[in-house]
Amino acid sequence: MAGVWKCMLTLLLLIFVCLWGATEAVGGAKSRPRPKRPPRKKPKVEPLDLTSAQKNIDIQQMTGMWYLLNIASKCSYLINHGTKVEPTVMSLTLPPTSDQSLLVSTKTRHNHQCWEILQKYNLTPTPGRLTLPGSRPELNTDIVIGETDYNSYAILYYQKQGRTTMKLYGRSIDKLEEPLLTKFEQLAEKQALGLAFLFPFPTYSHCGDVDQHHKINCVPMC
Template sequence: MANTLVRMLAALMCTLAAFADIVPVQNFDLQRMAGKWYLVGIATNAPWFVNHRANMKMGTATVVATDGGDLDLTYANIKDDGTCWRMTHLAQKTDTPGRFTFHSQVWNNDNDITIVDIIYDDFALIHNIKTKDGVSEVVDKLYSRSTDVSAAHQQKFTDFSSGNGVLPENIVILPKAAECAEA
């Protein structure tokens, strides 16, 4: 247990140091990012993920560009009992295109999202720093326009997350799952 804690703390320190180098994709276009995405990969050393990664499945993320340039983001996943879990966040644009921030009322944390890489009709690599009570966690996500993502994009995701200090066992391509019905 102590060894695991030390490894997680070391990874977190590497992650925080690496965050200084995270920059958004050049020429980011929120309008082109809008639409339905599948959340196909997630990577984090956060304890909540470590405790639940075995039960996590692919879900959807719907991105809507607001008139003011903010990002309206809705996640949906089928739970084990067949019901649908949904969560929506309105992330405010920053002075840096491709970077957004929001406070989650559900989890009581602050989120700093950076769109690191994107091919608008194919995949997106998202980097999120979640901070609660002065403690930050990195959550990297791999989005795809389909439930299948290429080996090259999976490798890019793995390399990026590893470079941010995420342990290899905490970089997961999620298994496919049924989708929630449109709300």
Template sequence: MQIAASVASLLVLGSAWTLQVAAVQPESQANFDLDQFMGRWYELAVVSDCPHYMQHKRENPVVVALELQHVASESNFTATAATFRNDSCKETSTVYSLTDTPGRFFHHFARFAADVDSFVVHTDYEEYAVMLQLSTEKPSETKTTKIKLYSRSTDISPAALKLFQSLVRQHGMSNDAVIKNHSKGECVPGGQATEAKNVTSAGV
């Protein structure tokens, strides 16, 4: 009887664990429209369970301007990021492969030998987007989670902020850990930072 009870307990615990995992399984925006998602975005806030990433962001919590471009005949799109580093504007590009799931993308981050799955969890296309990124480093199989809040401008609405904070909590992270990016003005590659001001983002 004791053995049977122990097995039953393990099955119950296993079922509960499965339900908890299922509760945070990533899902992208319903009826996601890639063309509407393209264009200019600004990364206003980020959080991650990766200590190295968070330390890097704390050292340079600056708004990142993203320009997304997709060619209709291609199965990928390019994200060109521009941000200030050491008061100089730097630009990098990442190619995201499309997947069979609309709103879910894939890319490989060579610097850390990491495979990255990105999910646009919430967006209204015209104002805000909340993105979840799940990374797996090879060969260690180390897994990390990042959550990012994007806006079409350097402002964000309370409703968008609420969606972002809810996703942060769902993935076991604290809203107190969120890094709020600030603007140093428009980033033009090769240019210098001209001003520094706080993001007016309704409490981001």
């Protein structure tokens, strides 16, 4: 009888070993992981803090009227309505009582009315660099006067929360020479703002009298 039990135990042990081996074989046959796609390389964007302002910028010579001619931006509004932009003009004024700020008036048309947006840029110790304070420090807008000859054109950079917008202004509504337009496009390309993100503005029918005045604490990124 003991021999019979011994045989049965041996048989059960063999069955257990076989089942264990089969389980290991199934578990061990691991499928190869699917190859992961390499992450898309983000276009190399030149940070605004590395963008040099024009040397020896004279903020006094920047005052006066500037017509907005072109914008380079990934602003969703421009992407969806870039063909419906309105003529826009910006006026810069240094207040007589302070040398630490620059008053900015932007006139444009909205809902068939002329609006004037009033802002104040704070000057920084670095010439050519300004700040528009937001409701919180992280909402500040950094502004750089990248290039200007004071008399015909100016290229300004605006950056807020890591997003950069570039604006090309002219002293008159006349079209700028082709080399300047090409330069603006090349500078925009360094910010990953190719031709698809360039939006020319009308150079006619600018606002005269204003229907609405608005004081806002943020610069439109568009």
